[in-house]
Amino acid sequence: MVNAAPRREDPPEARVADGDPRPAGPGSNPGHKAVLEGPDIRRALTRIAHEILERTKGGDDVVLLGIQTRGVTLARRLAELLERVEGRPVPRGSLDATMYRDDLRMKPARALNRTELPAGGVDDRIVVLVDDVLFSGRTVRAALDALGDLGRPRAVQLAVLVDRGHRQLPIRADYVGKNLPTSMRETVRVMLAENDGRDAVLLGPADGRPRSAEGRHG
Ligand SMILES: O=P(O)(O)OC[C@H]1O[C@H](OP(=O)(O)OP(=O)(O)O)[C@H](O)[C@@H]1O
């Protein structure tokens, strides 16, 4: 399980009592606390990779599909971990579900990202959707609709780094890095080195207003 206890590789400011959130560090807003640091994220992803192999009986038919934006980075990292264990490449791709959202009209327009499938497609495969945060479930609902237009997987599973609760749809994750109880007045920000320059999961106030799936883009 993810361990918040101080470790030698943590920066000095991280060495606080077990269970206490750590100061958020560089690149983050004041008032945000780091609930996971780089080593925690690495351990969580390693555990998820092993769980995927166990549940899919060696991962032979697995395709990892990262949901834009940070889900794509996490899918890449998971693929590398699976490849290290299995000694063969694991097909992966990316999914932008923006056009399938049910709250498109309520949000500022945003640029579309790439949807890319591996050469073998997704038909008859076990697709593991990967995202950084699971909240209302509306992004995953949109991703399932997008996937339905791309093929017919044998099964679809969901892996998330953080499940912060507050589901508005009957969606659950099969693989969870960390269950993080939150209030609607908080926001969870996942930072990844490839996207943000460092690895951390930050918990902080939601810009002074409760964050909900209504009126936001996801
Ligand atoms: O369960 P939900 O309520 O849908 O929230 C979860 C989604 O919110 C965030 O994405 P966001 O739309 O902020 O885009 P980003 O990943 O590109 O930053 C996060 O990356 C998840 O995809």
Ligand SMILES: O=c1cc[nH]c(=O)[nH]1
């Ligand atoms: O707090 C939240 C809610 C949805 N998506 C995020 O990335 N963070």
